[in-house]
Amino acid sequence: MNGTAVLQARGLGRKYGRRWALRDCTLDLPAGHVVGLVGPNGAGKTTLLKLAAGWLAPSSGGISVLGGSPAGGPAQLAKIGFVAQDTPVYPGLTVADHLRLGARLNPGWDAALARERIARLDLDPAHRAGKLSGGQRAQLALTLGLAKRPRLLLLDEPVAALDPLARREFLQTLMEAVAELDLSVVLSSHLVSDLERTCDHLIVLVDSRLQVAGEVDDLLATHHRLTGPRRDPGRLPAGQDVVSAHHTDRQSTIIVRTDTPILDPA
Numbered sequence: 001m002n003g004t005a006v007l008q009a010r011g012l013g014r015k016y017g018r019r020w021a022l023r024d025c026t027l028d029l030p031a032g033h034v035v036g037l038v039g040p041n042g043a044g045k046t047t048l049l050k051l052a053a054g055w056l057a058p059s060s061g062g063i064s065v066l067g068g069s070p071a072g073g074p075a076q077l078a079k080i081g082f083v084a085q086d087t088p089v090y091p092g093l094t095v096a097d098h099l100r101l102g103a104r105l106n107p108g109w110d111a112a113l114a115r116e117r118i119a120r121l122d123l124d125p126a127h128r129a130g131k132l133s134g135g136q137r138a139q140l141a142l143t144l145g146l147a148k149r150p151r152l153l154l155l156d157e158p159v160a161a162l163d164p165l166a167r168r169e170f171l172q173t174l175m176e177a178v179a180e181l182d183l184s185v186v187l188s189s190h191l192v193s194d195l196e197r198t199c200d201h202l203i204v205l206v207d208s209r210l211q212v213a214g215e216v217d218d219l220l221a222t223h224h225r226l227t228g229p230r231r232d233p234g235r236l237p238a239g240q241d242v243v244s245a246h247h248t249d250r251q252s253t254i255i256v257r258t259d260t261p262i263l264d265p266a
């Protein structure tokens, strides 16, 4: 693994019409990680992934992927794999057709890896993609993404439509691939629970803005949920940054970020 940032964003923003889908995003992702991109529907996850894949141009700020502009020519595009939302495969084409197409379209195509993965998944090469189960379609799309041998693989909500078993199997295959290949991965989900066992790095987007980003262990160590009698979040001890606060008549639930232990008996 090298130490280069796999993705750097500086004040990155993207507007649709007058509305910001992503704004003021500054981010450094080190290489060799599996990064979870989490946020509710409409938070800007797809927008960030498309900016990283070179499918969209920024409206403000800048982004670089593996040291280059994401859409900076064929060599750069070959380094980035993007599996878009809803597992994009061609229903009328067979599994084998997909592999042939992958080989035609990608200069770095690893045919042996593609064949071996299809065999390991027990997929019949003559089967049409439209007749595969959702889980199998997702696995086929992942195989196509991996056989391109990108250095960064971006997956947009890859498990959203899968049942729990298919979800587990998909994430398992992804983890095996990351262990075997020199690969950095960013995958998005609106559920943290999908990602907590898979990712060592987390990016949280809410309302088009970056909320937190960092290593999962660090984030868990420095973020705390405080529940107690209702109080003004502005009156918490110095050094506790309020990330969010919710109140009922009597009770407050506050998420804080702090490097020091929480010693408040209330």
Ligand SMILES: Nc1ncnc2c1ncn2[C@@H]1O[C@H](COP(=O)(O)OP(=O)(O)OP(=O)(O)O)[C@@H](O)[C@H]1O
Binding pocket: 016, 020, 021, 022, 039, 040, 041, 042, 043, 044, 045, 046, 047, 048, 190
């Ligand atoms: N092509 C588009 N034209 C106009 N607005 C768009 C377009 N694509 C996205 N948006 C808007 O930008 C915002 C961010 O969308 P985005 O798809 O990035 O969110 P997301 O976090 O991926 O959501 P989801 O989980 O629902 O896929 C949303 O308000 C969305 O409606």
